[in-house]
Structures are given as C-alpha cells and as structure tokens.
Amino acid sequence: MDKRKTKLTMSQVMYPHQANLAGNVHGGEVMKLMDTTAAAVARRYARSNVVTARVDELQFHHPIFVGSLVTLTATIAYVGRTSMEVVVNVYIEDLESDTEPIRALSSYFTMVALDKDGVPKQVPPFVPETEEEIMLYNTIKERREALKKKSGK
Secondary structure, eight states, X not given: OOGGGSEEEXXXXXXXXXXXXXXXXXXHHHHHHHHHHHHHHHHHXXXXXXXXXXXEEEEEOSOOBTXXXXXXXXXXXXXXXXXXXXXXXXXXXXXXXXXXXXXXXXXXXXXXXXXXXXXXXXXXXXXXXXXXXXXXXXXHHHHHHHHHHHHTO
C-alpha cells in the first residue's frame, strides 16, 4: 500500500470573513475545512467520489483567531468494506510570534466511497504497519464496535 495515499495535509490563513466580531473563527468554518481535508484523503485513497457519513467526537481544544495559519492533517486510520475512518487534526500557528503550532481541534470522520451511480463501492483494504498505525487502527476498531452495539446494528 502506498502510504502517501493515506495521509494529507492542507493549510490556510484565517480571514475576517470567517470570524465573529471578536476575531474568533467560526467553528463551522473550521469544520468545513476538516470535512474538505477528510474528503480529499479519502477520495485519493478510494479513487472515487466520497461522502461524509459521520463525524464523531469533534473536540475544540483552543480558539482560532483571524490571522492564524491553520494546518489540517487527515489520516486514513481504518477501512471497512465501503467506508474509511479518517482522523483529522487541526493545528494553529500564530504567524506574528515565534511559537510552535498547537493542536486546536480533532475529530473522526467516516467517509463512504461511491461509484458513478452514487452506490457505495468497495475500497482497497488497509493494513496498518507502524506501531502508531496499529494502535490507532485497534482504537478505532473498538470504538466502531461499541457504536454498533449502542445503535443495535
């Protein structure tokens, strides 16, 4: 498996039209960037159109302000038959100071691959290789099983 297809990074500076009067970037703006990044890595992995089926545990760790450089990382962490679990992390960097980027948000996105007719299609299998990938894979597998139990499916 080509590991370059399982990770993607996107960056953008935050502008005033994306924020409230106090300069805080709207959560919905950041969520849209997260969804776009998750879709991009899932589309590259599946080589097909994808849609967002679920967003779990969206956690805001720090506020994001106008002028911040936002860098999003999306990683394919688990693959089912037609779906992919993508972990998205958002890092912020103050471009006017010499501070290190900090993680501002994180979430899990479930993306489903679709064929040309909009029907879910099978995606390539994912085999975690590194210790970090295996740990994340197992964590997501357990989380998915708990969600299935909870929903009765």
